[in-house]
Amino acid sequence: MNWPAWNVDTQTAAGFAAVVLLLFWLVRRGRGSKRAYRRAGALFTPAEQRFLATLEKAVDGRARIYGKVRLADVLAVRDTVSGKHWYRAFNRIACKHVDYLLCDLNSFEAILVIELDDRSHERAERRERDEFLDRALIGAGIPILHVTVQARYTIREVQEILREFLPPR
Known part of the structure; x- marks a missing residue:
């Protein structure tokens, strides 16, 4: 061949x-x-799922609700910070997330951060993280609300907590 x-x-x-x-x-x-x-499994724990279901009803379409949002998507390092200080400040927010973020329906700007506090928030390192989170958000003009985990939530209780943050119906 x-x-x-x-x-x-x-x-x-x-x-x-x-x-x-x-x-x-x-x-x-x-x-x-x-x-x-x-696969990592469910995005929310059962406790977070219960609170989210009540939160969605309490918000009643007056805000957008996002979960597990990276803190660096909510906060930005100020322009006055530079060099290694900028990287240090950014690294403090880059790998942290918030439990729930409520945003304006039209502008998508942050209205409120909600942290659902379970027993893990009693540990020293978690308290330090919460204190940092509170200072950073308040310093940026974003209110933060800590809600203690409960077996049940009533829509009325959550609506009362959110009343000052959400636009009226």
Whole structure:
């Protein structure tokens, strides 16, 4: 059997080999990603879900509710802070999140942050985190409300708590 002659220059062969190696590397990298992650489960704990259900009814369409919002999406480091101080300030907010964020329906600006406090908030490191969060948000002009976890919430109680923060009906 006579095979056809292939006239391939070394540049073309090298380019083909590079493409094959790149594809091999991408496939291998993808496999590692598949093994490295798993589904995290529900976004909210059962206690957070119960409060959210009541919060949605209490807000009654007067604000947007977002959960598990990264603090760095709510706060920005002031322009007067620079250099390593800027990075230090940003790093303090980059990996923290707030439980619930209520935003204006039209502007999407923050109206109120709500933290649902369970027993973990009694630990010293958690109290320090809460104190930092309170100071940072209040300093930026964003009110924060701490709500103690309960077995049940009434819509009327939550509406009363939110009355001063939400626009009237």
